Amino acid sequence: MQEPVRVSVVALDPVLEAGTRSALEGCPEVRPVSVEQRPDVTVVVVDRVADPVLDLVRRTRASEHRPEVVLVAAELAPAEALHAIATGARGLLRRRETDGPRLAHAVLAAAGGDCAVPPDLLDGLLEHRAEGAASHVPDAWGAAGLSDRERAVLRLVADGRETSEIADELCYSVRTVTTVLHNVTQRFRLKNRAHAVAYALRAGLL
Known part of the structure; x- marks a missing residue:
């Protein structure tokens, strides 16, 4: 049997952090751990994708065990998504659309080397390129x-x-x-x- 994906949660709001960990605990494919326990994936929960958030994504990806990053934001526009992906985020989700199964899917995709992005946001990114x-x-x-x-x-x-x-x-x-x-x-x-x-x-x- 395959080992669950180890996932840590980082959020400025302790309530958001606790709620996100609780949502993940109901998914057998993942196992919430602390940052010190060398997670495979780190979920970063924020309001907006501003410079300090991008810095946090970079620092997380540059840490010794280099976990993948799934970014969950209250607001996420195509231009912000471009910055997040460029700085190393492997998955992007909007908070209002995120439940346990959807977050677990994004975590598993990131751990497997794939990128999870909401369909409408992906359309927005493609439109920017077009x-x-x-x-x-x-x-x-x-x-x-x-x-x-x-x-x-x-x-x-x-x-x-x-x-x-x-x-x-x-x-x-x-x-x-x-x-x-x-x-x-x-x-x-x-x-x-x-x-x-x-x-x-x-x-x-x-």
């Missing part, structure tokens, strides 16, 4: 808060170009290119230019 193909409609990069200049620079970084080559290609100064990359990494709390490209690739934006 809109990016039309020049007269803002694309997913725009939804993520990137300008045309930032997008152009990151695409050339993804192609392996050096800073001076990017400057020549786009007719910018080297300082301008450096500033653009610095602004992107600071805004999205990324470590460096390679992390910026990885962020874009994981979110399906490049």
